[in-house]
Amino acid sequence: MKDAQPKTIYLKDYREPAYWIDRTELEITLDEDSSTVEATLHVRLNEAQYSADKPLPALELQGVDLKLEAVWIDGETAAEARYQCLQDGLRVTAPAPLFELRTRCTIEPQNNTSLEGLYKSNGMFCTQCEAEGFRKITYYLDRPDVMSVFSCRINADKERYPILLSNGNETGRGDLDSGRHWVQWHDPFPKPAYLFALVGGDLQHVSDQFVTRSGRAVTLQLFTEPRNIGKCDHAIDSLKRAMRWDEEVYGREYDLDIFMIVAVDHFNMGAMENKGLNIFNSSCVLASPDTATDSSFQRIEAIVAHEYFHNWSGNRVTCRDWFQLSLKEGFTVFRDAEFSADMNSRSVKRIEDVSLLRTAQFAEDAGPMAHPVRPEAYMEISNFYTLTVYEKGAEVVRMIHHLLGADAFRKGSDLYFERHDGQAATVEEFVSAMEEASGVDLGQFRRWYEQAGTPRVEVTDRYDPEANSYTLSFTQSCPSTPGQKEKQPLHIPIAVGLLDDSGANVLPETTRLLNLTQTQQNFTFEGVTARPVPSLLRGFSAPVKLSYEYSDAQLAFLMANDSDGFNRWDACQQLCVRVLQRMAKHYLSGTPMEVDRILTAAFSQLLNAPVTDHAALESMLVLPAEAYLAEISDVVEVEANHAAREALANHLSAAFEPEFERLYQLSQLEGEYQPSASHMGCRSLKNAALAYLARASDRGIELAEQQYHLANNMTDRFRALAVLVHSEREAAEARSANSLNEFYNKFKNDPQVIELWLSVQASCQRKGALARVKALIQHDAFDSGNPNKLRSLIGVFCSQNTTGFHGGEGEGYRFLADQVIELDKRNPQIAARLIIPLTRWRKYPVARQQKMLEQLQRIFAQTLSADLYEVVSKSLQ
Incomplete structure (x- = not known):
């Protein structure tokens, strides 16, 4: 256990700093x-909080792992009595309301394994300063409300580090003695320290240009190691699409002369939106048809857009404090989701986002780390880069969009950007701008930011044939969460459609938005001449768990007829979940698992209908994940859920082998690979069909092997490999081993592809899963210092391989604990994220609970980082 419990930071204690820093050089x-950092800070008293005619407060700067070499105040060497080095900072006696402070520190980037601050990655210098990494570079007011104009002069060995980058526009460069050189950068826009960036390395780049709507030419550059230079085109094209979209949809134009992206292999995050110099995890920006799957292409497009959109929703307007993190992240996730929906299939994008929300964020809401979209307290801010802040935060913004409408929402965002440009804002200021621009009262709606947990909405209905009226009755509630036992009613927008017996929409407006604001509330529809089938929560208009007693026949009806693409998929999921839960009960009781006829008939109708949207059909063919079945279970029965899902998949493959064969052949593409929405849809459907065919017979295994060898793109090759690796059929065993070896030998020098190779084995639920993972840890392909490798192997095994992780006598739990204890010494952020599967111990039967709890207690007995201490301690409460 950590000797001294980390300090808890509370939102209620927020105060503006005693000083501002107007310029940072x-x-x-x-x-x-070692590297040297000389920082000149132009400091100004915060006269709104402190009077200049009274004794001046001390300037309290943050600093970690710094060696202070010298201090100057207003150009003169400071006497030691004027400053004091603290364990985590520097206290300076201020000479006047305005003064200049200069410090010189030395740091050791090559030994910085936390990947925060300035560190070296594969011979390249790189920074990651969000949330509190800048204090590892120099002494500073490292908080988001201190916005400063930065200039940065970098000098280094020219042969080793020919490329030297920082924020803003380049203002000068030159050569120095002893083979060194320097480059000067200036960012004219005030920013907090967390947005500072620096890169130094031997890199190549691709260049392009974007002309803004006002006619300004912006240079676009993507830097990477020479071996990856052929993987940059998709990211550059995605960037240009995002820039144009942000101009058209939000009226936001880029503001610097250059926009740069750098790809880094060792990176804790996906990417970082540093002003003008985005730093990306290589896996989130580099792609070619031979090395990246369709999902990677789509992910890269979304992440490039997300980081670019931050230029306004995060950089030009940032968050006042870290409690307001969703102000920039939730808003920007909503923006990138809308961009992706416009670029691809809107309904499929919504399905993907809601699947993640229901499976992972709802589980977070029900776990020990549950917190509101705007947390009230934290020990370590890195632990609050969560799905609640990002994904649920985006859903909250989406609900505002629903309530206001697109035009009023645009007016609200315009007002927000104009009013707070160059400022550090709050959630209240964002919501107030939306209210003022639209005239819509969002007072009650603000509770979405304040209350943790997933709301539950129960719905009943009543039809009155004499009055031709139909009434929907809603009851809302929210379970207790840590620190919040009592919950107030929320303002929940619920999109509703009514269908008649033919599947036609009964309502004149097709979809009506209901405003649920009370604990219990009725809504009556007049002029309804027959009892309709309700289509509830269309488009998933609110992040709630909604229950209505549909019959199986009604779900099959909606699955075939609902005009809302998301609800059609959701009806399919609900029907499958019901069947799977019944089958799991039979498994536990030792009786045969049978598939209901109504589900088989619904799939027959689905598979024999004309294919109008390949991607949408593929999404309906994907059965509910075991992780989702676990999330909706009061007690998770791992083996029963797995057995039921396997049995249902096997039943469908056997019952519809000819249909899957037809879809497989129908979805074949000719010619070169294209990362277009239509081609991706075809490939997704083809590979879904292949997975079912491989269950049905050895012919499917032969088709998978054939596809693996003949594929002209990584999507088809990797999906075929996954089919072979995961198959329980005897015919696949030798083929999978050969294909894995061939795949590794072909791509062993490509880190991103090897991450796929690791993940496909880590997720394989065949017997011996843990032994395979332990063997892979010893493989040359694995690097415990690379977060991507850790996530691909250990993360995937512990979060996705349910039978492997939970099998045996708790060996998987001990394995994870061992990895986390060791990793916490080097990279606390990643350790705190990997531990999550153990924190959900209360969801499992008593025998498993005890084994998981033992490992959490073993971890807690160690000397822990603040990151890991917070997660483990809350899990044990």
């Missing part, structure tokens, strides 16, 4: 053994 010298 950095001189950074990069060397092999």
Whole structure:
């Protein structure tokens, strides 16, 4: 257990700083053994909080792992009595309301395994300063409400580090003695320290240009290691699409002369929106048809857009404090989701987002780390880069969009950007701008930001044939969460459609938005001449768990007839879940697992209908994941859920082998690979059909092997490999081993592809899963210092391989604990994220609970980082 419990930070304690830093001038010298950072800060008293005619408060700067070499105040060497080095900072006696502070520190980036601050990755210098990494570079007011104009001069060995980058526009460069050189950068827009970035390395780049709507030419550059230079085109094209979309949809134009992206292999995050210099995890930006799957292409497009959209929703307007994190992240996730929906299939994008929300974020809401979209307290801010802040935060913004309508929402965002440009804002200021622009009262709606947990909405209905009226009755509630026992009613927008017996929409407006604001509330529809089938929560208009007693026949009806693409998929999921739960009960009781006829008939109708949207059909063919079945279970029966899902998939493959064969052949594409929405849809349907065919017979295994060898793109090759690796059929065993070896030998020098190779084995639920993972840890392909490798192997095994992780006598739990204990010494952020599967111990039967709890207690007995301590301690409460 950690000797001293980390300090808890509370939103209610927020105070503005005693000083502002108007300008920050950095001189950074990069060397092999240590690097030097000389920082000149132009400091100004916060006269709104402190009077200049009274004794001046001390300037309290944050600093971690710094060696202070010198201090100057207003150009003169400071006497030691004027400053004091603290364990985690520097206290300076202020000479006047306005003064200049200069410090010189040395740091060791090559030994910085936390990947926060300035560190070296594969011989390249790189920074990651969000949330509190800048304090590992120099002493500073490292908080988001301190916005400063930055200049940065970097000097380094020219041969080793020919590329030197920082934020803003380049303002000068030159050569120095001893083979060194320097480059000067200036960012004219005030920003907090967390947006500072620096890169130094031997990199190549691709260049392009974007002309803004006002006619300004912006240079676009993507930097990467020479071996990856052929993987940049998709990211550059995605960036240009995002820039154009943001101009057209939000009226936001880019503001610097250059926009740069750098790809880094060792990176804790997916990407970082540093002003003008985005730093990306290589897996989130590099793609070619031979090395990246369709999902990677789509993910790259979304992440590039997300980080670019931050230029306004996060950079030009940032968050006042870290409690307001969703102000920039939730808003920007909503923006990137809308962009992706416009670029691809809107209904499929919504299905993907809601699947993640229901499976992972709802589980977070029900776990020990549950917190509101705007948390009230934290020990370590890195732990609050969560699905609640990002995904649920985006859903909250989406609900505002529903309530206001597109035009009023645009007016609200315009007002927000104009009013707070160059400022650090709050959630209240964002919501107030929306209210003022639209005239819609969002007072009660603000509770979405304040209350944790997933709301539950129960619905009943009543039809009055004499009055031709139909009434829907709603009851809302929200379970207790840590620190919040009592919950107030929320303002929940519920999109509703009514269908007649033919599947036609009864309502004149097709979909009506109901405003549920009370604990219990009725809505009556007049002029309804027959009892309709309700289509509830269309488009998933609110992040709630909604229950209505549909019959199986009604779900099959909606699955075939609902005009809302999301609800058609959701009806299919609900029907499958019901069948799977019944089958799991039979498994536990030792009776045969049978598939209901109505589900078989519904799939027959689905598979024999004309294919109008390949991607949408593929999404309906994907059965509910075991992780989702676990999330909706009061007690998770791992083996029963797995057995039921396997049995249902096998039943469908056997019952519809000719239909899957037809879809497989129908979805074949000719010619070169294209990452277009239509081609991706075809490939997704083809590979879904292949997975079912491989269950049905050895012919499917032969088709998978054939596809693996003949594929002209990574999507088809990897999906075929996954079919072979995961198959329980005897015919697949030798083929999968050969294909894995061939795949590794072909791509062993490509880190991103090897991450796929690791993940497909980590997720394989055949016997011996843990032994395979342990063997892979010893493989040359695995690097415990690379977060991507950790996530691909250990993360995938513990979060996705349910039978492997939970099997045996708790060996999987001990394995994870061992990895986390060791990793916490090097990279606390990743350790705190990997531990999550153990924190949900209360969801499992008593025998498993005890084994998981033992490992959590073993971890807690160690000396822990603040990151891991917070997660484990809350899990044990």
